[in-house]
Amino acid sequence: MDTLPKTMTFSCLVKKGQCEIRKRPIPVLKDYDVLIKMKACNICTVDYQQFMGLREHQGYPMAGGHEGCGEIIALGDKVKDFKIGDMVALGYQGCGHCPACRSGHPSSCETFRSESEDGYKFGEFGFADYTVKSIDSLFKLNPNLDPSEAAFTEPLSTVLNGMKKLHVKPFETVVVIGAGPMGLLNALVARAYGARVIVSELLDPKLETARKMGFIVIDSKAEDPVKRVKEITDGEGADAVIGAVANTKAYDQGVQMLKDRYGRFLVFAAGYPEPELNISANDIHYKEMEIYGTYGGTNDDFEDAVKALSTGMINVSALVEAKYPLKDMQKAYQAAVDGNYRISIVFDEK
Numbered sequence: 383m384d385t386l387p388k389t390m391t392f393s394c395l396v397k398k399g400q401c402e403i404r405k406r407p408i409p410v411l412k413d414y415d416v417l418i419k420m421k422a423c424n425i426c427t428v429d430y431q432q433f434m435g436l437r438e439h440q441g442y443p444m445a446g447g448h449e450g451c452g453e454i455i456a457l458g459d460k461v462k463d464f465k466i467g468d469m470v471a472l473g474y475q476g477c478g479h480c481p482a483c484r485s486g487h488p489s490s491c492e493t494f495r496s497e498s499e500d501g502y503k504f505g506e507f508g509f510a511d512y513t514v515k516s517i518d519s520l521f522k523l524n525p526n527l528d529p530s531e532a533a534f535t536e537p538l539s540t541v542l543n544g545m546k547k548l549h550v551k552p553f554e555t556v557v558v559i560g561a562g563p564m565g566l567l568n569a570l571v572a573r574a575y576g577a578r579v580i581v582s583e584l585l586d587p588k589l590e591t592a593r594k595m596g597f598i599v600i601d602s603k604a605e606d607p608v609k610r611v612k613e614i615t616d617g618e619g620a621d622a623v624i625g626a627v628a629n630t631k632a633y634d635q636g637v638q639m640l641k642d643r644y645g646r647f648l649v650f651a652a653g654y655p656e657p658e659l660n661i662s663a664n665d666i667h668y669k670e671m672e673i674y675g676t677y678g679g680t681n682d683d684f685e686d687a688v689k690a691l692s693t694g695m696i697n698v699s700a701l702v703e704a705k706y707p708l709k710d711m712q713k714a715y716q717a718a719v720d721g722n723y724r725i726s727i728v729f730d731e732k
């Protein structure tokens with residue numbers, strides 16, 4: 383491209399229930415920065431729950447959008463390992479120098495999701511036609527992937543981070559509670575690890591999607607999921623349970639459906655208001671339970687997520703519910719609130 387754009391058009395949330403499309407100058411590229419022409423950015427819970435007013439501690443104006451991908455169209459002076467035309471997934475922008483960044487965990491860096499110089503909270507600027515990122519936060523992707531599916535690199539990395547901690551083995555039984563996008567992403571990965579996967583959910587459209595994807599499903603409004611899991615496992619219980627919906631009742635059920643010894647439970651989701659986790663300390667002791675938490679993905683998890691998507695080993699097409707252009711962002715937020723799966727903002731059709 384001979385003439386590079388000078389301004390970027392982006393969406394930000396200015397208050398509960400309201401977003402605006404704004405323009406700002408494209409920041410000057412530092413040595414290791416690249417300019418990205420965005421292809422797609424999906425609306426995460428972090429974004430649409432701010433739209434709903436459930437996460438206002440995140441602040442306004444908020445220029446989020448972290449589940450994204452795009453094409454590199456300009457390089458900073460010292461960039462060698464990326465070239466113009468590369469398709470990249472957005473990772474986490476940390477400082478690059480602190481212990482968290484140096485150990486591959488930029489999501490724990492103090493600068494991650496910090497305010498931009500011009501005052502935007504969560505200054506990730508993924509919902510933008512052009513965005514500037516440092517190469518240490520980017521991951522190369524197969525250019526033939528559908529952009530809205532490629533935008534699953536970040537959420538998939540968070541799932542891989544948790545799954546590695548759960549050390550799932552082939553032929554184990556893993557229950558995922560919640561068949562939203564993150565629940566089904568967990569279910570897909572558990573299946574790729576060789577487990578028998580049961581998905582528990584109460585909403586009919588989500589049950590239907592889980593069923594179509596070939597999982598064993600439990601309709602938790604029609605039957606007791608704890609009893610059902612015990613039946614399916616001949617009385618034993620699940621080897622591992624992933625709580626992918628942040629709800630006290632769901633977490634209670636998850637702990638109860640574990641097998642009697644060495645059961646593993648993963649707290650995957652955050653909830654606002656915060657759910658409780660009722661586990662007996664003596665049960666943890668006598669039953670030798672393992673309780674894990676997970677948040678974000680490490681750089682290794684991003685690399686694995688890219689492989690899983692780029693090779694087609696994980697297919698997320700069923701998790702893209704609808705695509706909207708940036709100009710319809712307000713409608714897209716509402717669709718994300720009302721919908722079941724990811725709403726994707728796409729940039730090729732203007």
Ligand SMILES: [Zn+2]
Pocket residue numbers: 426427428448449536537
């Ligand atoms: Zn996300």
Ligand SMILES: [Zn+2]
Pocket residue numbers: 476477478479480481482483484488491492493
């Ligand atoms: Zn850092």
